[in-house]
Amino acid sequence: MLFDRVLIANRGEIAVRIARTLRRLGITSVAVHTPSDAGARHVLEADLALQVPNYLDIEAIVGAALESGAQAVHPGYGFLAENAAFARRCAEAGLVFAGPPAAAIEAMGDKIRAKATVSAAGVPVVPGGAEPDDALESWRDFPALIKPSAGGGGKGMVLVRSAAELPDALESARRTARAAFGDATLLIERYVHSPRHIEIQVLADAHGHVVHLGERECSLQRRHQKIVEEAPSPFLSPGTRARMGAAAVEAARAVGYVGAGTVEFIVDGSSDSYHFMEMNTRLQVEHPVTELVTGLDLVEQQLRVAAGERLAFGQEDVRLDGHAVEARLYAEDPARGFLPTGGRVLLLREPGEPGPAAGGRAAVVRVDSGLAEGGVVGSEFDPMLAKVVAWAPDRDSAFRTLDRALARTAVLGLVTNLPFLRALVAHPAVRAGELDTGLVERVLPELVPPAAAAGEVPGEVLAAAALAFHAQPQGDDPWEVTDGWRMGRPAWTTWRLESRDGVHAVQVRGLPETSAEILVDGESVPARIRRGDGELSVTIGARTVRYLHARHGDTLWLGRDGAAWALTRHLIGDPGDRPGAAAQGDGVVRSPMPGTVLLVKAQAGERVSEGQPLVIVEAMKMEHTVTAPCDGLVAELPVQAGQPVDMDAVLAVISSEEL
Template sequence: MQRIEQPIATVLVANRGEIAVRVIRSCRELGLRSVAVHSDVDAGALHVRLADEAHRIGPAPARRSYLDVDAVLAAAKASGADAVHPGYGMLSEDAGFAAAVEAAGLVFVGPPADVVARMGDKVAARAVATGCGVPVAPGSDGTLDPADLPGATALAEGLGWPVVVKASFGGGGRGMRVVQDAGGLADAIAAAGREADAAFGRAEVHLERYLDRPRHVEVQVLADAHGTVVHLGDRDCSVQRRHQKLIEEAPAPGLAPHLRAALHDAALRVTRSVGYRGAGTVEFLVLPATGEFFFLEMNTRLQVEHGVTEMVTGIDLVAAQLRIAAGEALWFTQDDVRLDGHAVQARIAAEDPWESFRPAPGPVHELALPHGPWLRCDTGIESGDAVAAEYDSMFAKVLAWGGDRDLARRRLIGALDELRVVGVPTTAPYLRGVLATESFAAGTHDTGSVARDWAPDPADRPAATAPAPAAPATAGTVPVRRVRIATDRGPVEVAVPGLARPAGPGAAPAARPSRSGSGADAVVSGPGAPPVAPMDATVVAVAVVAGQEVGVGEVLAVLEAMKMEIEVRSDVAGTVQEVLVAPGDPVAAGKPLVRFTT
């Protein structure tokens, strides 16, 4: 691969995990020096080990490290970097960060800051699409005022239930809630805003009509600074749980030729209209039966699923990003783009699908990746590394190519059979089962198939992921009990240390139903023991104050771990004696959150 010359010689990668590794390797191929940044918990991470240089930017919480613009720019200055590649997630769609990079005299490997701002604002992006004649799903023309619940309710009534509360900034499915009726709207607006603020630093949300059984199809685009704009085909990302993608493939199956062409044309119109530069993705919700499609958003960055497009086009998207940022023209035109075969990707996350996709951070004692001429594995860890509780649970991706969709699908099934992870449960065995279903093989699935049709089969559960029974409280052991907790991603079950309850008469009651609307049980307190954090987490909200009367089932605090919100509720009535935590505090599993008297 031809080396990049000036003005870029050194690239700081403002991210972590497998995407940081991916960018660092592309820099190496292009003859560029790479600079890694890391939090304290990532000091020995793979991306740090691979980079030419590395700089500490803060403690473990992302807000105090990877989302700290000043710290990242200080590292760029100290390293002598010429450019900053944001990866995906983190600061990648933060227009303020892009502007700060440009103001510091550095090259931002992405679109101009004003384009990031315009398309990162989902409401403004809808207006762009409408102006281009691209259909959008019915929704609000502006962000919601959390204090104006009657106005939001009236808007939702006009759209028709159910509706989707969506973060107005950011992406990746964060800050989204489906609301079935007016009773759940206030909680959904608050929760989506909190999650959006934690993930993107912006809490604004808006409403859209919920579409029944759509497909999620996106179009990859590239644009240089010399007026060339091309698309690299489409991808299907319909296998999702709670708006988070699990399996992606290119090209999207089952689209009529005229519908595929219309999607490509719409994506190019949106891209050209905003003066785009770099790699981007225009996302749509598609109703194949009717041929309708609706603009969803434009992600002004690289996508997690970019690898499937690379496999069917032979075009290195990261290299293209870097070359465009260096001022080079695209070396091909639309007529040169050829799609060869089919590619499918499975996201491997440290989660247990048989416990509602419960995040399961921890050390990975062994990681054996599958190999083969048609396979690709992207990972941010090696054997002996750990999946950190402070960040996203995804740590690897396994991709397979085939001359047709069925061959690619079968090759990926075989690859997931070969994948070996010791130390944490993963999504791999569940996704292997999804790939083998008749509906996926036929391409008749939609964005609701995981929740509606593909419940994890207990017979497929690996023995290693089965929950260990709680150990009895004996001398020298720490008593534990398993509790179900209500989260924004459904109920999960965790082992909580130091909370074993006595058996027999006088035992504390079981967890009561949550009032969160999820139908899950909440983390609960026990008589004589204060409510505690069920896992390592960060406090995002405290719902009580000293002296407050607490009723059964009332929320005491909201925690966040691995991009999941957890409500901690009381199962007894009493008075809050002391609040032991504040928003922003990191808490370890088992740490008391409040003290109260009954």
């Protein structure tokens, strides 16, 4: 029989997703959380919650499971999911680990050992060499790819194009492997041109039954990190699918695998030849697309297998129905080199229901998310926030459904990769299924506009923000209402609206709810505004545009069709009735990402030159030097070393005038 109580040794969207299946099965869910995660969504959605120092503390998590009365532990993915010591410690404590045996984790966690094991089972592998048996310095088949044996996620991989590059590449790869994984052992493989990344989902019980659930196409990547995944692949023929599925089953059998796992292959884009890369001994981030085309709940299957049940179906019972595609929503800024971002979630709109769902005659949208309004996204954890998944009877319809779902998604309060995702899923090569792992990098200029253009605020957005601010009093005093009232004709009220692309002066007079006059870039237009629950309906001339909106102090976020803009207001006085008489904004220097001020290299009142370092911010173990945008005097310097800062927090203000 299944368990009564299961502890989820994870956080974020995967912990929420596991809790939903546990609730459906009538199993009590137990969450763990760090002090900073006490109010997180996965904690709120679980039946019980216990605090641990961190998500990698094996003894604390096992102790929490025992304290809660849990019979089993589900590791999710990441953190301890592929930690053989954790699996063994659970067994020692009398807890069932809802994952594979520790021996299987170890066998597949070492890339060199994994290749040898599956090769002996008849699974094709990429030709290559490995330490300590091979002298990698003597490799002569270029281009080649160097990989850390203990690595994953693309970290430490180095492409080598000639023998001259090899010594430095090996040194760099060893240094990265030692720092990231504690093991400097490397392997080298022949580089596959125009490769496609295809993975096969396998499921095995403890009674010797192993099946595969078809493939996932994971070729849309940036720096070896997946962005968009789909099932089935538009590339594989039925014959190749069957052969790769059989190879994946043999790879799983070779290590005595039990549970859900993924066998990853590299496929030559010019042929149907394929080679084993690695096996992920856990649930994958992209597992929802497999669930949507098979109608199976993989978390439920993991739990049933862990409880000792036999698989209730055989290979002949597995059917792939329709097409599913998933996009990963990240707290990152594509216009700033995909730097991680952060902030408080002021408004959240998710277009589908979370949890497994089978396909049907109509399109399906599913969202797996760890977000909640009011929650804070920081730089402490992985920046993935949610996954938006679409199913439809055919591939084209699935991509169109996903694009519409992304357009209806909104996260106001922080910058995300939503516009980038919409551009990617709409790209002609993606829609045509002409995919390989280098496609995203090649077309990146088409997907991410230059930084200046990416931050540019459309005039109608400035007008909408000015109307929204204009309709709000500055304080409780009715005399502070900024409607420009005076005897006779209303006066202009001028707002200085700061955004990522600079400072804008927008003038307003009149009543926003009836008819106000706005000057944007000297052009006067009549406008009015209506408010709803989290929405603004702005009519400018004959055009009405609806925006989602949220306020945090003097900053207003506006969102529409997946795009979002943040504007901070400053009332800069009454310039009278002179259109365009707005003050010029000073040079405001903002933090490029959430982090901690490591060093302040300037002082208030100091004269600085354009490009001169002002502040160094540390985030995600990287240092970012923030420089002066222009010549001038440091008018404000509100931060100090050791101070945590949000993304776009003001670090300094540079004035071109004498103080």
